[in-house]
Amino acid sequence: MPSHTPQPALLSVHGLGFSRNDEAIFSDLDFTVARGEALLVQGGNGVGKTTLLRVLAGLLPADSGSLRMDDDDLDHARRASAFAYLGHLPGHKGDLTCSENLEVACGLLGRKRDRGIDAALDHVGLAGYDDQLARHLSAGQKKRLSLARIWLSPAPLWLLDEPYANLDLDGIELVNRLIRTHLDDDGAALVTTHGAYAAPPVRTRRLLMERAA
């Protein structure tokens, strides 16, 4: 275990619960994530990892619980600037080019200082694809375009749902590099994984989810 100075939590989650059709997907979930740290959200198929990230991102309403960021209440309005969410679906407009998609995302969500769209495409291995329509990208290239959006985001906490899916070995190393740089830059990440394959080689803790009783 590497030694490190404990940091105050970037995100504190207390008593979080979510149900569907009166059936609990998870309940009474407590955890924290500190700056410079990745929390690996693990568990088998269907335990609620994606649901948890969608609740945190504000895409689904929690039944109960509270979220605090840097010890302040995290209301709905603040979430858009607090979290950068990478879901299973790429979330691009297929009829826009790669550059246009990133411009729209930056227009909506802001852009990290000193980062530009060409540099983002270059960073994720999509240099030269700026004028390519998003719908003409391969599955792995779509994931890379989503990663470019995350890299451009000014949000301190990345919510990454199965970020390694559809990526080749170079892409897996890219995800690890992006996470490592983000953590070095005082950011944090929640990363869902089945635990069967890649995990970022950074300071990590685990949140093991199990099917609600």
Ligand SMILES: Nc1ncnc2c1ncn2[C@@H]1O[C@H](COP(=O)(O)OP(=O)(O)OP(=O)(O)O)[C@@H](O)[C@H]1O
């Ligand atoms: N839109 C939906 N409507 C109804 N039930 C859903 C919906 N989405 C997910 N579920 C159910 O909620 C539960 C949690 O799903 P979730 O996608 O969060 O699991 P997961 O841990 O991410 O799974 P996986 O590892 O397979 O991606 C599952 O039982 C799933 O069937």
